[in-house]
Amino acid sequence: MKPIRPLAHRVPLVAATAVCALALAACGSNNSGSHSGDGSPAKPAASPSARVPSGGHNAADVAFAKGMIPHHRQAVEMADLAATRASSPQVKEFADKIKKAQAPEIRTLSGWLSAWHEPVPAEMPGMDHSAHSSMPGMKGMEEMAALGKKSGKDFDRSFLEMMVGHHRGAVKMAGTEQDKGAFGRAKTLAADIIRTQSAEIARMNELLGKG
Template structure:
């Protein structure tokens, strides 16, 4: 009986030791699983963060430096438009019949020259092509004849050939039309653009050129 009891005790001890080993192994597995689970949770958190804060697509204004296609179109259209206005203004000295027209031409050039440089700088920063220097005189290449108030080659030749009162009348009439085209472009930018400085310039163009149109119409009325 003593031998049997001893055998039973040994069997129980072995079983208990095996159970302990199994428990320890299970705990180790739980720890390992916990680590994996933790990594899993970390991966889930990273995925959640990525979902919560998606990378902006290239089409969004923020990803493109705060500008959009309307801003690019505004800059690319206004540069040759302004260049032609400056070209027209440069004809006034020696041709204008009144000091008022010559003064107005000088003011137009003074206002639009810096804007051309600013618009060109924006396009360069955006990785866009700046219209070629001669674009304002090659309207057909842009399909802009008679559009946006741009002068045709014939109208520009007529202005170059005029002098005195004839020049004043032609300059004022053509510049009114030219300014009206700029106002339309600026209104589009103000409505559709995303780049704050461009929208601000558009608003300034609307204010200043509207005032100049009124002034030019007044000079035409006096004539």
């Protein structure tokens, strides 16, 4: 019969076994790269590029942005003239509204072109927009110069008449974008232009006594 080991000799052996078991468990839990807390494989973190929307665009979107930038710039120039030359408070208020709406849109359109690696139309010196005179509603340099020489009620009427035609051109360009464009945000902007500028055309015609 084998002698029984004293208890004092068995305690260190049990303690060592427990330490090894804890170490093995710790090693298993540290492998968080491949398993989640419930034992299932952990999902890898999404990369920044995976969270960026694609937002494809086409040639019509580019043409819309390149055309609407100089178109808006001319409207802002006309609105700037109204600040010192218009006599009607309604015309001055209307011109200020146009400037506040279209100046931010110019920045938005320019940002899209830069993101698409397309050139942003250069600003023309003075009121010379001859390079874009073929666009719907754009006014020639002579018309702009003549408007700049007017004041009072004469300016008010000329400004409203010119801006009505200018707005109609913008609505036409926006309609083309809605029909042929692919970039969602550009099509949304086009819809906004059609809605707001159509309402402004009606208001300007009222001021002209044509409503």
